């Protein structure tokens with residue numbers, strides 16, 4: 001795909017990656033009815049894809065379910081590892097030396 005195009009030629013947005021593409025760069029198109037499960041919305045959709053996203057879409061649709069389950073498990077494990085690596089538990093504060101919430105009885 002050429003990196004620089006005339007802006008006037010860029011009339012479409014790739015449904016996969018969101019880049020602007022020209023008519024000549026459309027590698028695939030999906031046309032049909034859709035259902036949006038969260039809102040129960042229905043309608044017709046017309047999605048165009050750049051070459052990279054079209055290849056990725058075809059590859060994903062052809063993926064064996066066992067490989068897809070393993071891929072999902074690895075993504076979750078990587079996210080958990082990244083969260084552990086970036087988040088450090090703050091040191092616990094102690095009130096022992098601050099005298100907070102301590103009651104002392106006065107002798108009379």
Ligand SMILES: [Zn+2]
Pocket residue numbers: 014015016017018019049050051052053054
């Ligand atoms: Zn794309």
